[in-house]
Amino acid sequence: MSRGEFMRADYVNLVNTHITPVGFTYHAPESLEEALKLLNEYRGQARVLAGGTDLIVDMKLRRKEPKHIISLTKIKELNYIIEEDKGVRIGAATKLRSLEKSRVVYEKFEALYQAVNSIASIQVRNMGTLVGNICNASPAADSAPPLLIYEAIATAQSLEGKRKIMIRDFFTGPGKTCLRDNEIVTELFIPYPPRDSVSSFLKISRVGMDLAKVNVAVLLKFNNNIIEDFRVALGAVAPTPLRIYRAEEYLKNKPLNEENLRKIEEIVVEEIKPITDVRSTEWYRRETSKILLRDAINIAVNKMVGR
C-alpha cells in the first residue's frame, strides 16, 4: 500500500469506502480444471483471488478493475504443504499462517519462516497466501528474497499444460510477472537448502505493519573457515526482488573477514537500483542495504555457532 496516495484529499473518500466500487462477476470453481477453463474464457478480464489482502485493496483504489473474479477458496486440492525427498511443495491456496505453523518451514527454511512471520499481522496472514504474495509481485514482497536464495520453482498451469518457472525469472517489474493471462501458479516447490547451511532474513520498515523499506535474505555454508556456499537476495531496492550473484561469486572460497564483507557490501550497492518513494529515499536504501546484509550474515553465523 503506498501511503503517498493518502496525502491527496480526493483519495481519502475513495479509500475509506465500505464497498468495493468495482462491479464484477464472481466465480468460485471447485476444481483447478474448472478454474483454468474460466480463466481461459475470460482471459485479460479476470483476476485470481486467493487471500484478497492485495487484490481487494487494489480494487478499492480502482488500480485494478477486473470484470471477473475467480476465487480459489473452494479448491481444496490447492491447499497443502507436502514434504518430499528433495524439498517441499506448497499449494496456491495455502495461507501464510499455515506456513508459519509448519514444522518443516520452521526447521528447514529459516529465512522463509522469518519472512512470513514478519508479514503484516495475524489477520493478514490468516487471509493471504505465499503464492499470492509472489503473484502480486511487489518489489518489497517479504517472501521473495528467501524464495530467491532457496531457488524455488513455481508451477504455472493453463489449459495448454504445465510449465516450471525458476523464481529468479518470475518477476519482471513492479506488479509484473512472466505469467500469461490464462495461467495460474498452482504450486511452489522449494528445494531443501544444502546440508549444514544456515539462512536468515531481515527487513527494516517504519512500523511492523508496513511494507519493507529494504529486506534481505542470506544463505551461508562454511567448510572450516572458508565459505563454500553464499547466496544473497534483496527486496525493495530495484524494480524486482534481486539475487546478487556477483557478490555470491566473490565471497565463495574465501574466509569471512572484514575486507571481504566490505567488498560484498560494495558489490551489493553497485547492483541494486533503489528509488526514492514514500517509504524511503534512495540514499537511505543504499546505506541500509549494507547494514542489513551485514546483520543478516551475523545472524546466520551466530545460528551456525549455536548449533
Add this chain to the structure above:
Amino acid sequence: MKIELIVNGVKKMIDVMPNELLINVLREKLGLTGTKYGCGIGECGACTVMVDGKPVLSCLTLAVEVAGREITTIEGIAKEGRLDPIQEAFIEEGAIQCGYCTPGFIITAKALLNENRSPSKEEIIEYIKGNLCRCTGYINIIKAIQKASEKITRNPYK
C-alpha cells in the same frame, strides 16, 4: 447471489452482491454494528471478525467468499448474557477509551487465548500487532489480555 452465513451460531440466508464486503453485510444487512470500519485497507484491525475461529479482516473479505462458514463477531462473544472473561478484563483494566478499536481487539484476543491460554507479554504484543488503538491504551489492553488469561486458566469452565 443467495448465500448462507452462520453468524454467531445462527444460520442466515442473505442476498448479496458479488462486490459486497463481509463488513457491509454484518453492519447493514444484519444490524451487527459492533464490528467497526476503520482504514479499509487492512492496516488497523478495527473490522476484525473470526471466520471458522481465525481472526480476519471483514473489510477485505468478500461476503461471497465466506458462504457457509462460521462468523463470530463481537456480538457473539458474551455467552448467555454473561460477558466473556476478556470483556470483563477490558472493563476492569480500563482498556477502553473511545472504544472504537475495542471489538477488534477483543476478537483478536479471543483468537489468541483460544490458541494459547497463557501467552507471554511478548506473544500478546506480537499477536495484537495488527490492531491499532489511537487513544494509545496499549498498556492497559496488554494488561487486560494478561488478566483474561489468568481468569481462564484459573477457571477452566470459562
